[in-house]
Amino acid sequence: MTTTLITGANKGLGHETARRLVAAGHTVYVGARDVERGAAAASALGARFVRLDVTDDASVAAAAAAVEADGGLDVLVNNAGIEVRSPGGEIIGAAELTADVMREVFETNVFGLVRVTHAFLPLLERSSSPVVVNVSSSLASLDQAGKGYPGVAYPTSKTAVNMLTVQFAKAFPKMRINAVEPGYTATDLNGRAGTQTVEQGAEIIVRMAQSGPGSPTGGYFDAAGPLPW
Template sequence: MTTTLITGANKGLGHETARRLIAAGHTVYIGSRDAERGRQAAERLGARMVRLDVTDDASVAAAAKAIEADGGLDVLVNNAGVEARAEGNVVIGAAEVTADIMREVFETNVFGVVRVTHAFLPLLRRSAAPVVVNVSSGLASLTRVTAAGTPTYAYPGVAYPASKTAVNMITVQFAKAFPQMRINAVEPGYTATDLNGNTGIQTVEQGAEIIVRMAQVGPAGPTGGYFDAEGTLPW
């Protein structure tokens, strides 16, 4: 039996990923900073719930202890994320972004990934087939963001793409450090979720496809890569 933890899984892409992995036979922990919403999601899906706020050391440590006591972990999906938007669902651009805004986004999207991964490393290293999936973004690709005339080039935000580029580097460095694990970054695509005020052009079912696929990668599968549903992405 494969045991999987998904952060930020009480809604959106995390929720759909949990549903699909449960259908595939995984035992799934819904990681949610709101215990009641997490409990409701777990009941809907037939999952387990663990309270987990990726920005809080004590919360993450307690979650790791609880999952260890239940038997351990095989797959970690670092899905929890935030984007910097102002009133009216307007993306905060270069003229308005501040260090405080950057810090808030990085606290969840970057430091949260490191905090959670570090806490669960001892459990993952005991697994026969450990997997980590870091939910990144196409906006993390310097190649894409500098390709004039594309939607990625047109995106005005600073904090979110910078945070996801950092996630890609974290993915590469962790993959090199732990070659026995499969550690990859994925781009779900522009999916309609609360993160972007439901402005995305994909459904969560479409967006979750690559997350689910890489969560099930075997020991001979890729590691240290950056993928969307169509294949490998340029850094």
């Protein structure tokens, strides 16, 4: 039985990924900050709930201890992420960007990913088939930088996620560690403005979460294949 933890899984892409992996036979932990919403989502999905705030060391340590006590972990999906907008709801461009905005976005999207990955590495190292999926974005691609999206903090945070993916994959060659781009999916992150459904967006996350021995590692993919860094 494959055991999988998904951060930020009480809604959106994380929730749909959890639904699909439960259907595929995984034992899935729904990681969420909000106990009521997270527990309700896990119950509806036939999954397990673990309280996990990726910005809080004690919360992450407690979640790792709980998962370890239940038997360990095979797959980690680093899905939790945020975008910060102005009080009026506008995307924050370079002219309005502050260090506080960058810090807030990085605390979840980058430091949170590192915090969770570091805490669960000992469990993953004990797995016979360890996998890490980092949810990135096409906005992270330096090859595509400057084309369209005016925001700065979110794309920069996802570029950092891509670099972390490469470095973790290099350090842990027995694991399959990849970054994925779900596509422009209608979620709370973008005010439901995305052009894809969560079912479509979760496709590459689910596929990579189920990757077996011999599959790629240290890569950056969307549903169609590899993406330019």
